[in-house]
Amino acid sequence: DGGxxxxxxxxFRKEGxxxxxxxxxxxxxxxMYWYRQDPGQGLRLIYYSQxxxxxxxxxIAEGYSVSREKKESFPLTVTSAQKNPTAFYLCASSSGVxxxxxxxxGTRLTVT
Amino acid sequence: GExxxxxxxxxxxxxxxxxxxxxxxSNSASDYFIWYKQESGKGPQFIIDIxxxxxxxxxxxxxxxxxxxxxHLSLQIAATQPGDSAVYFCAEINYGGSQGNLIFGKGTxxxxxx
Numbered sequence: 001d002g003g004x005x006x007x008x009x010x011x012f013r014k015e016g017x018x019x020x021x022x023x024x025x026x027x028x029x030x031x032m033y034w035y036r037q038d039p040g041q042g043l044r045l046i047y048y049s050q051x052x053x054x055x056x057x058x059x060i061a062e063g064y065s066v067s068r069e070k071k072e073s074f075p076l077t078v079t080s081a082q083k084n085p086t087a088f089y090l091c092a093s094s095s096g097v098x099x100x101x102x103x104x105x106g107t108r109l110t111v112t
Numbered sequence: 113g114e115x116x117x118x119x120x121x122x123x124x125x126x127x128x129x130x131x132x133x134x135x136x137x138s139n140s141a142s143d144y145f146i147w148y149k150q151e152s153g154k155g156p157q158f159i160i161d162i163x164x165x166x167x168x169x170x171x172x173x174x175x176x177x178x179x180x181x182x183x184h185l186s187l188q189i190a191a192t193q194p195g196d197s198a199v200y201f202c203a204e205i206n207y208g209g210s211q212g213n214l215i216f217g218k219g220t221x222x223x224x225x226x
Contacts, residue, residue, distance in 0.1 A: 042216040105154055105155050
C-alpha cells in the first residue's frame with residue numbers, strides 16, 4: 001500500500017523535553033510538509049521540504065526543527081522552546097510544491 | 113493580506129438533502145483550489161480540485177464551483193449521507209507566490225442528521 005505513515009498516534013511528554021514525531025512516505029514524493037492543527041482551527045504550516053537535504057520555514061517554525069536526510073522521511077522535533085506544543089500534528093507529501101498534498105493520519109501530542 | 117475563509121463555521125443538514133459549503137478567498141492571483149475532508153482524529157483527505165481557468169468541476173456526488181469575479185468557491189454534496197459528516201477545508205495555491213504552498217481556511221463542520 002502506498003501512503004504516508006505517522007507514528008505514534010498519541011504522544012505524551014513532560015514540559016521541557018524535546019520530542020520527535022515520525023513521518024514516512026512511500027509515494028516517491030519530492031515535497032514533504034509539517035502542519036499544526038489546534039482545536040477548531042485550520043492547518044498552519046511549520047516546515048516544508050522540496051527535496052532531500054533542503055527545507056524551509058513555514059509560518060510557525062519557532063520552537064520546531066526538521067531534517068530531510070532521506071526522500072521518504074521527514075521527522076519533526078518539537079523542542080522545549082515551543083511555548084505551546086500540545087496540538088495535532090499532520091505530515092503531508094506531494095509530488096512537488098504547489099501540487100495536491102496527501103496527508104498522514106496525524107500525531108496528537110500532549111505536553112504537561 | 114492573503115486569506116482563505118469560510119462563510120459558515122457549522123452546517124447541519126438532513127440525510128438525503130444536498131449540502132453547500134462556501135469559501136471566500138482574497139487573493140485573485142490564486143491558481144489552484146482544493147477541497148479536503150477531515151474526519152475526527154484523522155488527516156485531511158482530498159475530495160476535489162479545480163484550476164483557475166475552470167468554473168465548475170464534478171466528481172462523484174460532489175461539485176466544486178469557482179466564481180473568480182467575487183472570489184468565491186463552493187462545494188456541493190448531493191444526497192448527503194451520514195458518512196459525509198466531517199470538517200471541510202478549502203485551500204488555495206498561488207504558484208507565483210513566495211512559497212507556492214497551500215493556504216488553508218479554518219474549515220466548516222458538516223453534521224448530517226439521520
